[in-house]
Amino acid sequence: MAKVDLKLSIVDQSPVYGSETEAQALQHTIELAQKAEAWGYHRFWVTEHHGSKQVMGSSPEVLISHLLAKTDHIRVGSGGVMLQHYSPFKVAENFNVLASLAPGRVDLGLGRGPGGLPKSTAALRFDSKSPDAASSKPFLEKLVDLGKFLHNRFEDTHPHHGLKVSPAPPQVASLYLLGTTPSSGEMAASLGMPYIFAMFLNSDESIMWEAVEAYRNAFIGTNGTRPEAMLALPVIVADTDEEAAGYASQITVVRILLESGRTFTVFSVEAAEDFGNQSGETFSYETLQSNIINGSSATVRERLLAMQTDYQVDEIFVVTAIDDFPKRLHSYELLSRAFELTG
Numbered sequence: 001m002a003k004v005d006l007k008l009s010i011v012d013q014s015p016v017y018g019s020e021t022e023a024q025a026l027q028h029t030i031e032l033a034q035k036a037e038a039w040g041y042h043r044f045w046v047t048e049h050h051g052s053k054q055v056m057g058s059s060p061e062v063l064i065s066h067l068l069a070k071t072d073h074i075r076v077g078s079g080g081v082m083l084q085h086y087s088p089f090k091v092a093e094n095f096n097v098l099a100s101l102a103p104g105r106v107d108l109g110l111g112r113g114p115g116g117l118p119k120s121t122a123a124l125r126f127d128s129k130s131p132d133a134a135s136s137k138p139f140l141e142k143l144v145d146l147g148k149f150l151h152n153r154f155e156d157t158h159p160h161h162g163l164k165v166s167p168a169p170p171q172v173a174s175l176y177l178l179g180t181t182p183s184s185g186e187m188a189a190s191l192g193m194p195y196i197f198a199m200f201l202n203s204d205e206s207i208m209w210e211a212v213e214a215y216r217n218a219f220i221g222t223n224g225t226r227p228e229a230m231l232a233l234p235v236i237v238a239d240t241d242e243e244a245a246g247y248a249s250q251i252t253v254v255r256i257l258l259e260s261g262r263t264f265t266v267f268s269v270e271a272a273e274d275f276g277n278q279s280g281e282t283f284s285y286e287t288l289q290s291n292i293i294n295g296s297s298a299t300v301r302e303r304l305l306a307m308q309t310d311y312q313v314d315e316i317f318v319v320t321a322i323d324d325f326p327k328r329l330h331s332y333e334l335l336s337r338a339f340e341l342t343g
Contacts, residue, residue, distance in 0.1 A: 006308050007315040008339055009043035010036050010332065011079045011200065011232050014056040014063075017323040025056045026063070028325050032332070033067045037074040039333055040341025042315065044071075045079035045109055051120030054267055061094045068102040077107025079196075079232070079317070080178045082115040085124040088142050092149035092165045099169035108173040109196065110146075112139055112184060113264075118278035140187060147175060147191070178232065180265075181207065185215030192221050194228035200319040201265055203234065203253065203291035212311055231307065232317035236294040237334040238327075244294040247322050251290045258283050292321075297338035 012032055016025045033044045046063050049055045057063060060078040067076045081091060091108075099106040114121045137145070148154050150172045154161040177188040177195055180202035188195035195215045197208045212229050219227040234251075238244035254272040256264045259282040266272050269287065276283030293303050304316055318335065322328040 004305060004308075004339065005314065006305070006339065007042040008040075008335065008341060009045065009075075009315060009317045010041050011045045011047060011317045011319045012057075013047045013049065013319070015321065015323075016054055016056060017325070020325075022056050029057075029063065030067065030070055032329065033071055033074070033076070035329060036332065037071045038343045039336035040343045041074065041332075041336065043075040043077060043107060043317070045077045045107065045317065047079050048082050048111070048115045050115050050124065052271075054271070061098065064098055064106070065101070068098065068105060073105070075105050075107055076102070077173070077176075078109045079198075080109035080111035080176070082113060083110050083142050083146065084112065084114070084139050085121070088146035089149055089160075089163070089165065091146055095173040096150070096165050096167055096169050099171060099173045100167045103170040106173040107176060108150075109176040109178050110143065111178045111198075112187075113180075113201075118275065118280075140190075143177070143187070143191065150175070176230075179211065182210045182214040185211040185213075186218045189215045189218035189227070190220055192219065192225050194230065196230040196232050196317065198232045199291070200232055200234040203288070205291065209311075228314075229311065230313050230315045230317065231311060232319060233304075233307070234290060234292040234321065235300060235304075235318040235331075235335065236292055236320055236322060237297055237300045237331040237338070238294075239296065239334075241295045241299055244296065244299075247327075248290065248292040248294040250323070251292060251321055252287050253290050254285050254287050256283055256285045290321075297334045300335060301338040 012029050014025045014029045016022055036044050046060045047057045048060050050058055060081060064076050064078060083091065095106060095108045149165050152164055175193055177184060177193050178198045179185060180198050185195055197211050199208050215229055216227045236244045236247050238247060254266050254269055256272050256275055258279055264275060266275060272285040293300060320328050320331045322331055
């Protein structure tokens with residue numbers, strides 16, 4: 001089997017399954033990060049979710065710090081920090097601390113979604129009258145400010161000119177934008193940033209194609225930078241195609257449609273009803289079978305290589321949602337062997 005030029009990375013949501021405790025979910029994330037490093041994965045990113053009964057990654061910065069201390073060389077980052085809730089200055093400080101503690105190993109992936117239900121969004125924006133109140137600048141403006149804080153590049157006329165983020169790391173965290181729509185691809189392109197389509201949150205492959213194409217077509221590079229698109233895919237690998245298909249068949253997603261036209265994706269009917277009720281809007285939802293790449297090592301290898309060719313990407317993140325932790329580990333290990341990754 002010929003080795004291919006494709007980097008594989010992991011996004012982990014610290015899921016809680018069955019009788020597991022919430023603390024055990026975080027311990028599983030630590031163990032997975034250590035094994036991912038040994039198996040040769042390129043990056044290990046953790047997500048941000050609030051007020052969830054299913055996933056425990058509510059503070060990626062804190063978790064990243066611990067994972068950096070528990071690993072030796074794998075890149076560790078966020079997939080992603082929900083910048084809409086926070087001060088770009090404070091996010092820059094957090095990640096400058098991380099990048100100073102582990103130079104060259106820290107990634108700052110950013111997301112545009114709320115990362116939780118309306119009540120948790122309101123709590124995060126405690127100084128606002130509603131979860132959607134304009135308590136802060138538009139996301140794009142905050143994203144621009146974050147980049148300038150990280151690199152100390154505010155114009156002389158900008159109110160923040162002269163304000164330095166400390167500490168100053170040897171190498172600042174690398175910035176990435178995760179998204180699930182063509183508009184997110186266009187936003188990343190307008191700033192010359194790397195872009196990751198999060199198919200594990202939006203499994204519509206036609207939208208993924210549109211988003212990646214929009215990103216490449218609109219990309220504005222500086223200093224010779226080129227578009228850098230990546231995919232974050234739901235993947236299950238098992239010893240046989242049949243076993244993997246069985247795991248995949250158990251996974252559904254629920255898409256919520258609010259009266260305002262906004263859509264959100266959650267992973268249970270209970271969460272969908274909670275979200276709709278908390279939104280204060282009339283809502284509907286539909287349960288969908290997840291579009292999961294699944295199969296034996298050989299089957300999944302073939303699928304991922306085809307997607308690498310189709311989407312012209314050099315790196316793919318994988319998200320595996322098997323509810324049995326040892327079997328989840330086995331899936332990641334089988335994938336690493338299929339691509340002959342080395343730690």
